[in-house]
Amino acid sequence: MTTPRIRPTFAIDVDLDPATVMNRLRLRLPDCPRCTGMSVGRHAELFVPVEVRRVWSPWLSITAHEGDQGTVVRGRFSPHPSIWTLYLFLAFGMAFALLVGLAWGYAQWATETTPWALAAVPLVLVAAGALYAISLIGQRLSISQMEDLREALDDLIHSR
Numbered sequence: 001m002t003t004p005r006i007r008p009t010f011a012i013d014v015d016l017d018p019a020t021v022m023n024r025l026r027l028r029l030p031d032c033p034r035c036t037g038m039s040v041g042r043h044a045e046l047f048v049p050v051e052v053r054r055v056w057s058p059w060l061s062i063t064a065h066e067g068d069q070g071t072v073v074r075g076r077f078s079p080h081p082s083i084w085t086l087y088l089f090l091a092f093g094m095a096f097a098l099l100v101g102l103a104w105g106y107a108q109w110a111t112e113t114t115p116w117a118l119a120a121v122p123l124v125l126v127a128a129g130a131l132y133a134i135s136l137i138g139q140r141l142s143i144s145q146m147e148d149l150r151e152a153l154d155d156l157i158h159s160r
Helices: 019-031 079-109 116-141 141-156
Strands: 009-014 036-040 042-048 056-068 070-079
Touching: 009 042, 009 056, 019 036, 019 042, 019 056, 019 070, 019 079, 042 141, 056 141, 070 079, 070 141, 079 141
Parallel strands: none
Antiparallel strands: 009 070, 036 042, 042 056, 056 070
16 A cells, blocks of 8 residues: 555656657647647646646646666646645645744743743644645545546557
8 A cells, every 4th residue: 555645656668769759749649638738848747628627636747758778757646736836835834833833832931931832833733634634635536537647648658
């Protein structure tokens, strides 16, 4: 069993050079019924069509690297960039609140006053747990779209 990840990743080995793999992807992408996207150089972004896109819909970032025997195509699922930015903003905000709560609480304790600022510690830990749970719920809601994007990628780079 693998542990849940906030941004799941995978790798595919292909027996062609990176330029051929990405050219194949670029040529077939406009005709893909399950995805839309864009590609520049050795990088591509695939996402679900607008008509089925939701807040939790995934984006698939793809990068092609030279491998030992051909190309290694690495993919990483992530939420829409605006959702990912919000997630990071909240995570950093919670880290800052934790740091301030600890420092202020320590200052209160050191000056022998009631360290009420330490109440921020459990509150931030609960909020961080809730944020992580929300990310897992979003992944569960988008699992079928993640599978569609992965299958679309396989069709784009492997089929003739």
